[in-house]
Amino acid sequence: MDDALSKILAKPLTSRNALKLERLARRRLKHGEVAFVADLGIGLARHHRSATEFDSLFDRLVRLLAVTPGAEPVAQLVRMLAAGRPDDPAFDRYVASMLAACRRPEDLTVVFDGGSGGVAVSDELRACLVHELVIRGIPVAEMPGIAGWATSSHWRDHPLAGLPLAPMAAEREPDLPHYSVDGSSHGLPYWDPEERHPAPRLDTRVPTAVETTTAATAAAMATAVADWADDPEEPEGRVEARTFAFADPLEPDAVPGALVALGLDCLVDLGDLPGPGEETAFGVVAVEPAEVWQVLFAAASTGGAYAPGRYGAYGRLRAWRSLAALAGAPADASAGEVEEYVRGCAWYRFGAATPWFHRVVWDLGVLAVAPDRRRLAVLAATTTD
Template sequence: VSSAEVAGKELDRYTASLLASGHKAADLSAAFTGHASEELRACLVHELVLRGVDVAATPGIAGWATSPHRRHHPLGWLPLTLSDVEGRADLPSYGTHGTSHSMPYGPSESPEPAVIGDGRVPSVEETTGQATATAMATAVANWAEGSNGHIEARVFDLSEPLDVGSVPNTLLALGLRCLDGAGDKAPLSVAVRPPAHAWQLLFAAASTGGAYTSGSYGAYGRLAAWQSMAALAGCPEGAAADEVEARVRDCTWHVFEADTEWFEQVAWDIGLAALAPGHRRLAVLAATDTD
């Protein structure tokens, strides 16, 4: 792994996941004193963080993990402890006969139809910018780039505060491609969920990949999940991790699904809507993939 002939970012990410899943943190301190790439070390730090290890207090690892130069690495934006939003991430299990991991998304066996009332939907203006759409889709980008998936990421400004109970009506009125045909023939299901639920969906999508991708593994999967959450929540570019977490907590998060032609309805389907504080901004991310 440490030899120049086989060095590479993808290998470093995979190796870090393997090492963190199969060894105690104390045994892995050798990677931070011997011949190992900075990329492997950075990935290994956050693979351990995801497994609940206090890397800042682990001899042999703490010095590297807390050094100022670490912040210049892309993963340096991430804190060295898990937040409540992240909770206990679902991580893969490795064995001699293969790998297994959970898939927290996909069509529900018996989705509850949303209550579509007569509440007035305020006038809406789409404000999606390319940079924002790309950032929102970070966690699911691999579904489209390396597999058969497609993504819809859009942002809407509302003329007046939107009542949480009117979100289903509003989703149907936005002209979303993913919900084209939703209604009587393809009932819409919408539910309010804690931000931790949204994070888990995005982390799984980014870290484990889609039908034909292996994802970015734990460290970069963690970063991608937060990048998508930040954009969905409307955080300014360059916001610090604690600022993003505070904003994410203040949003109202919804998951939605409908048996439309857009969703593949196989095993990889995500529908997320984030209602920002003040209820005047609604961000929607939908993704689907198939084998």
């Protein structure tokens, strides 16, 4: 180990020493000493893993290697992770997102072959990286050094293995994060809670409906926004997921009236709507499946106001599970079958100025009407900071 590094690691990892170590890592990396950064991370894990400053400093070293051009920083990052954060699926998801965002696919083959040193790489990191690349439009099944692992049966039992290795039709323009050594950012592509709409007609005949919600279906529909309600960091989060069956086909112009008549929690105290031609906060807007997927993906991948997101790979999985359940696809449907169900439905987004919605940023309301127009599925979610 580098003598200077050994001396510094012998000292307690205070906030002041952590700053010194980060500055030292930046200087050495600037001079091409990539392995030094990995050695530092490994040394910190061995000597100071329990220190308060460890996680933050280790993360900065990961970022330094992830954003530095070339294949060698990736190889050193893999080596550092194997020693410093083994068996940490949440961290693997984060690193996979960062690598896919910051590096050329050609630089990432070491993640799949372990490099010349045969470094142990977790299957979780590999699986997440595959799908982080897929949602960025990278043809992983054709990439030398990646295709062999991505198309193998080795990971057939992994939760992500059922997702296709190419973007599906609805996966257009996903909101993806941007990373630098000092932080990250991402957009919030939710619909404007202050949006106004022409008052919908509510006098169209609505067929008789019965609720058909089951616990399993509700949980599946809410997969993309589950953290908004289940994570203790989101005490203000709420989710409503329900299905209904109609005695007769629900005509498109009757959808707003049906929504109001179904007794949804999210529309309690909706109040009287203005007359025709006037504007109101309550609106039901026909949309393409891609717009619904984009919002579900953002909810799952970026999280809520405080709950951490699942990043791109699991964001993709969770968005599709919600979309499939909303569309009425069987739980064991293949990706191709799910796409058929999704294409067959009529999709809508909705919002309202009711006490249920926080109307800050994280408001979501979507509907799916089945091809026979006798089934309606609704998902609403809200949280706030």
